[in-house]
């Protein structure tokens with residue numbers, strides 16, 4: 001059992017229409033601790049029938065919720081935000097136990113997650129329309145914005161709290177109601193957030209959560225004509241399936257999919273700053289984020305120095321159970337994830353990459369992996385095309401700016417990118433040339449609720465956070481008034 005000060009925060013049930021319930025069949029799924037392999041608890045294994053009930057509940061709750069003023073909804077969301085922050089430590093403990101990230105990172109994620117509820121509570125009060133100057137006498141044009149309706153959210157395991165609130169915040173603030181399905185590896189964090197939404201007084205049916213079979217729940221969501229929008233964070237592969245399934249009912253979709261972030265270091269860069277940025281960007285969440293630097297392109301003259309400095313920092317990183325003090329790298333999420341990193345490493349070393357530090361599984365065993373740096377990475381290695389999702393930093397060498405930008409853009413992905421330089425002209429040239437939704441310039445951490453997060457190309461569509469984030473949950477209505 002996880003020791004918590006809030007007695008009811010860890011729920012082994014789903015929340016549908018204001019009630020905590022199990023699966024119709026009574027079936028459950030076990031959730032394990034990736035650091036130890038021990039079972040933490042069980043959640044309902046729901047499927048189509050329960051999902052349809054959750055959708056109906058969201059639909060029934062919609063008229064009253066959308067009829068509230070932005071300020072009324074904001075009041076409830078603010079209470080939810082306050083409760084999340086009041087229980088930050090408990091939620092972080094649940095998160096570390098089911099997800100593996102170090103406790104300090106988990107606490108940081110809870111605050112980051114809560115910030116989206118706070119931000120959109122405020123933003124929801126400012127959903128302005130337009131009065132457009134008329135095209136003809138006696139007529140007027142008014143543009144208003146309305147909630148899209150019932151929204152479904154499918155979220156991943158790497159940020160079990162923030163990926164949910166980035167969707168729930170704007171959806172609820174805009175006047176939409178919600179059905180969410182968290183990843184099966186990390187449902188307890190999401191369930192805890194919903195416990196607090198209930199305590200905050202968010203009316204029954206406005207937020208519903210179902211756990212269980214992704215295929216069945218996803219199928220019921222995408223087939224439903226009631227669900228008007230699907231918002232998904234996860235792999236490009238699953239995202240494509242969901243987009244296809246949503247076509248039948250022409251749903252709006254927001255997709256935050258995979259990335260293959262380049263991290264460029266030019267020879268005029270502040271190398272120490274680049275190393276700090278690299279540590280933050282690469283090793284946060286043990287390399288398991290869609291904005292983690294996947295490929296380091298370093299200009300030839302500074303490549304060795306950069307690798308050495310990075311290795312000196314990596315050598316200090318403590319690997320272990322995220323609940324242990326001082327640990328900065330937890331386990332990988334599951335055995336399949338660790339196997340994938342092994343495969344990419346074997347491919348890279350067989351093609352000539354040299355291990356600077358690390359290079360395989362950690363002595364702790366299980367899903368622990370040594371933080372690794374590779375030098376001499378090349379474009380023919382699988383890790384130049386595929387998301388590593390582990391603590392491996394491959395360093396590629398380049399000679400000039402054009403070549404570096406060419407490599408950086410040579411991918412079907414376009415989420416986050418990073419570069420380090422002190423040349424102001426280069427800042428603008430490279431920023432404009434990178435085909436990415438997000439560019440960190442002399443910065444390795446780019447996530448904040450105040451800025452628009454999202455990708456181009458096969459990394460997805462839509463933006464989360466900022467004033468742009470609420471637009472994804474709104475429809476524009478144009479009214480032409482004649483006879484004036």
Ligand code: ADP
Nearest residue numbers: 154155156182183184214215218233234235238
């Ligand atoms: P990751 O690669 O990050 O594990 P996935 O794309 O596999 O991400 O999963 C992200 C989310 O999508 C999870 O909640 C997962 O349960 C869900 N999911 C996976 N496959 C499907 C599917 N076929 N239909 C609907 N949801 C799915």
